Structures are given as structure tokens and as C-alpha cells.
Amino acid sequence: MNDPAAIEISNVEVRYDTTTLSFDCRVAAGGIVAVAGASGSGKSTLFHLIAGFEEPDRGEIRILGEDVADWAPSKRPVSMVFQDNNLFAHLDVATNVGLGISPALRLSAHDRAAIEKALLRVGLEGFAKRLPSTLSGGERQRVALARALVRRRPLLLLDEPFAALDPGMRAGMRNLLRELHAEEGNTILLITHHPEDVRALADSVLFLDQGRIIAHDSLERFLERRDNAAIDRFLGTA
Incomplete structure (x- = not known):
């Protein structure tokens, strides 16, 4: 029997006043997955659904084979690092x-x-x-x-963790993350707007556009794509 995927998202929808976001994907355990796409494409919403900070209007989310619909964020096998790091200044x-x-x-x-x-x-x-x-x-x-x-936790979500860093610091954090992943063997999903982060870290890529996952490729396949304008803009190949 195959081991369960790290994440399985099936027919998930989140409805807002003017738009509906729809997600379907299966993420294998143990890799680093870059989550890319333009601002407003749904990347942070996808993370909030996985972490339990937001509930879908329909569909199913399974983490390591378990339906987590009724699990509070603290009970999910997930850690999340935010862009602003969420540190308490007085501690x-x-x-x-x-x-x-x-x-x-x-x-x-x-x-x-x-x-x-x-x-x-x-x-x-x-x-x-x-x-x-x-x-x-x-x-x-x-x-x-x-x-x-x-x-x-076996699943680590990183929401633009390098966004405020200069190029030298970004490179150092990428190296650190790669080393820690090799030690932990966990599954990492990383939101980024930078193609160099994708090339340096990712085993595979989830690419979102207008509230949909339009590509879920190995790194090699993603870098070779020339069939979508949004991906071309991201990679600078337009």
C-alpha cells in the first residue's frame, strides 16, 4: 500500500462576494514545493485552508491521509511561518x-x-x-x-519568508532551509514571487492564476513551459 500524500485537496471552493477560488491538487510527502503566481491568485488562501485558518465552502482537505475538516489549526500536523514572522516584540x-x-x-x-x-x-x-x-x-x-x-510537524508552510530580505540574506536563508529540510525530511510548501527561489529550492511547483491551480509540475517541466502567459511572465520568458 502506498504511503498517503502529504496533502490532498479535492474539489475545494472558497466563495467571496465577487469571485470563487477552486483548488485541486495532491502533494507527495517529503519534497519542497514552490507555490507561485501573481498577487491575488489565491496562494495565501490555499495556505490558510491547509493550516485551518480558513474553512472551505465545499470540498475535502486531507493531510497525511486524514480528513482535517473538523481539526483546529493547533491540532493539524502543520507549522506555518508568515512573511512578517509574527514575533512578540516584548518577549x-x-x-x-x-x-x-x-x-x-x-x-x-x-x-x-x-x-x-x-x-x-x-x-x-x-x-x-x-x-x-x-x-x-x-x-x-x-x-x-x-x-x-x-x-x-511534518508539514511546513512558508508564506513569502524571504520577502523583506536583501539578496545576500535570501541566499543564506535558502541554504539554511535546504539544510534543515535534508535533516528533517519534512514536506515544505513555499510561497514565493521570485523565480530564483524556485530554481534554488523546489522539487516541484504549484502555479496559481485567478484562483485556480493551473500547473503542478516537476521543477524541470515547469522551467521548460512556454504554453501559458502567466507562467511566462513569472519566469521572464514572455
């Missing part, structure tokens, strides 16, 4: 990371050791007592990534 780095383990911050000695290990893995050893305001944009994103790591 130090270690405490921000600890929220990934216990929102009430009831942390055991084992939990605190896991926090130290996560900070070491993202290159922030010695930063535990620093406040977010003293960190660079890249360092704040590393804290958010450490918080996701301590949750130890």
Missing part, C-alpha cells in the same frame, strides 16, 4: 521560540533544551535573551523558523 528570542511548544509557556527542561538546539540549528546560538527589535530581518526570520522547528 526574548527563546520565549518566542518556546511559544511553538506551549502557547502558555509551560516549558520543561527538555523543552528548553529543544529551544537551545533549534537556535543552534538556525545559526542563532547565544541569541536566546535578545529582543526581536535588536535583530536583523534575516535573524527574525530565523527565529520564526526555529519556532516552527520545535513544533516538529
Whole structure:
């Protein structure tokens, strides 16, 4: 029997006043999937559906073979890192990371050791007592990534995590993410507007246009496509 897919989205619709978004896809476990498309194409909505922050008007979402319709976001085997990193300015780095383990911050000695290990893995050893305001944009994103790591969920959603970073920081974060993925063997979905992120990280690509998934290809196949104007614009081949 085949292992279940990381994500199966079947006949899912989200209806708004002036538009309806429709999603169908099956994402195999263990890869890095770039999720691309123009602003407003439905990428963040797709992530919110998977994470449980938004409910579909119809259709089914299965994660690792389980129907998660009635599962709260905290119960889903999913961690999500947002573009703005969602750090609490008044809490130090270690405490921000600890929220990934216990929102009430009831942390055991084992939990605190896991926090130290996560900070070491993202290159922030010695930063535990620093406040977010003293960190660079890249360092704040590393804290958010450490918080996701301590949750130890098999599915990681990254919503434009490199958007505020300069090119050098982007390259460093891509390298870090690739290393962590090799260690964890988890499934990563990454929203990006940058073709270089796709080329550097992705095994496959989900491309959205006007609220639909219009392509779900291996990286090689996606980069070779010349049959869609929206994809051509994204790749700069128009």
C-alpha cells in the first residue's frame, strides 16, 4: 500500500462576494514545493485552508491521509511561518521560540533544551535573551523558523519568508532551509514571487492564476513551459 500524500485537496471552493477560488491538487510527502503566481491568485488562501485558518465552502482537505475538516489549526500536523514572522516584540528570542511548544509557556527542561538546539540549528546560538527589535530581518526570520522547528510537524508552510530580505540574506536563508529540510525530511510548501527561489529550492511547483491551480509540475517541466502567459511572465520568458 502506498504511503498517503502529504496533502490532498479535492474539489475545494472558497466563495467571496465577487469571485470563487477552486483548488485541486495532491502533494507527495517529503519534497519542497514552490507555490507561485501573481498577487491575488489565491496562494495565501490555499495556505490558510491547509493550516485551518480558513474553512472551505465545499470540498475535502486531507493531510497525511486524514480528513482535517473538523481539526483546529493547533491540532493539524502543520507549522506555518508568515512573511512578517509574527514575533512578540516584548518577549526574548527563546520565549518566542518556546511559544511553538506551549502557547502558555509551560516549558520543561527538555523543552528548553529543544529551544537551545533549534537556535543552534538556525545559526542563532547565544541569541536566546535578545529582543526581536535588536535583530536583523534575516535573524527574525530565523527565529520564526526555529519556532516552527520545535513544533516538529511534518508539514511546513512558508508564506513569502524571504520577502523583506536583501539578496545576500535570501541566499543564506535558502541554504539554511535546504539544510534543515535534508535533516528533517519534512514536506515544505513555499510561497514565493521570485523565480530564483524556485530554481534554488523546489522539487516541484504549484502555479496559481485567478484562483485556480493551473500547473503542478516537476521543477524541470515547469522551467521548460512556454504554453501559458502567466507562467511566462513569472519566469521572464514572455
